[in-house]
Amino acid sequence: MRLEIQDLRVSYGGIRALKGVSLTVSEGSVVTLIGANGAGKSTALRAISGLLKPDSGRIVYNGEDILGLAAKEIVRRGVVMAPEGRRVFPDMTVRENLLIGAYLRNDKAGVEKDLRYVMELFPRLSERTWQMAGTLSGGEQQMLAVGRALMAKPKLLMMDEPSLGLAPLVVKDIFAIIRRVNQDGITILLIEQNANASLRVADYGYVLETGSIVLEGNGRALLENPSIQEAYLGRRRNRKTEPAKYEVSMNSD
């Protein structure tokens, strides 16, 4: 598994959202892409998933340029996204949501096995298999969104702000799950505004600002980088400096 994005450019009706983004995700790693609201993080994931058509660039997955492929072809190759805002199907049961995650799969036994895996990962879901997804709490819906993506048997799991709007304790659970899933062999591309928590789990991180990567490095190194601390972690070097111009992300611990 290797994903390599080269000089990706995306615009919405003339307004440029990604201005030449390059990044690499290598086998077995957790890579995070952080940035303030509106930086273009979701746009990047939507382009990789085939939900929107980039202006130019290359998205090379295992040596094949997947840019321009239909979304289902990208899922079929094992690149799966849990979208921003969870987007579970509210009038389907938890079980149906998980099964539709396996929409492209025909290996019944494998699907059953992964269903058990997801239930073990999220015991809260296993108690609620027949409940309508729309009646779950925000945290449970996020677990369902991740579980649904896992049912597609991803090689690369992309998550768009899984901690958004969740209570700190639930955020902790979600990040623990990210670690666990990664240890089970799934490569992860994680998008977050919660820079602190995501840089802690990540092997490597990229910082996106208004459509361009402005900084990259090991998770630890980025955590200790003063400009990151100021802009994303809510720590200021000097009380007299201007307030951080970026939205300050929630500190999970």
Next chain:
Amino acid sequence: MSAIIQHLANALSVGSLYALMAIGYTMVYGVLRLINFAHGEIFMMAMYIVFFGLTMFLMPWYVSFIVAILLTAALGVAAERLAYRPLRDAPRISILISAIAVSYFLQNLATVLFGGRPLTFPQVPLFTSMIDVGGARISRLLILTPAVTAILLIALQYLLKRTKTGMAMRAVARDYDAARLMGVDLNRTIAMTFFIGSSLAGVGAIMWGMKYPQIIPTVGAMPGVKCFIAAVLGGIGSVAGAVVGGLALGIAEVLIVAAAPALAGYRDAFAFVLLIIVLLVKPTGLLGEKTTEKV
């Protein structure tokens, strides 16, 4: 007593026909947020196809029925492919206007191809012969129509709840992008929705033709409007709602006229009155969700 049985059987069969056609409106609305104004014309075409299958090509009835249902389904799929799909990302009003255009196009096409003079839907004795039920002499059709409808509804429910195609339809009706992220093919799923909705209209048209045998190019217009109303009554977007709305409308129409024959001339107006009342009391329809807008 025999009159009551007669009226009840009639009410149930008219209600069933409305339900079958209302499902097409509600399913298409579900996946496209579009009122498919051409649905009544698809229904009309099915009647002509059966007519020519039986009278010109001398097919056995079951062959002509199957051919008519398949061609009707294909016609619905073609309308989606040619007139709706290219406008999927356009403003809502464009696709709505396109649906009205398809409706007029099919009406005029039928006039050109088949002429404006009324044709008589051929009778199939197996369906239209009279039988005895509790002392009442009624047409077999009055029993068969609800029975066929019930079987189709069970099959549809199975499809929607138990098959991947059905799950994909429900997912697409809720959230295009989330469905695509699961690997669902939007185009295929929407085409499938038209296929099913139109084939149900085809079945409805056959039973309608045996009950009301006159065929003219505008024959689909009034059932079309009424079944659209039935779908709204039940809560558009909901299949169960379409069934409830269709049955309620059909039963109300027949029984009101039976109880007060003086009102027979106003029969077609009941649907509109019922619609106004329901929309005033419960704007989302009987079984409608709170919001039908896409997020």
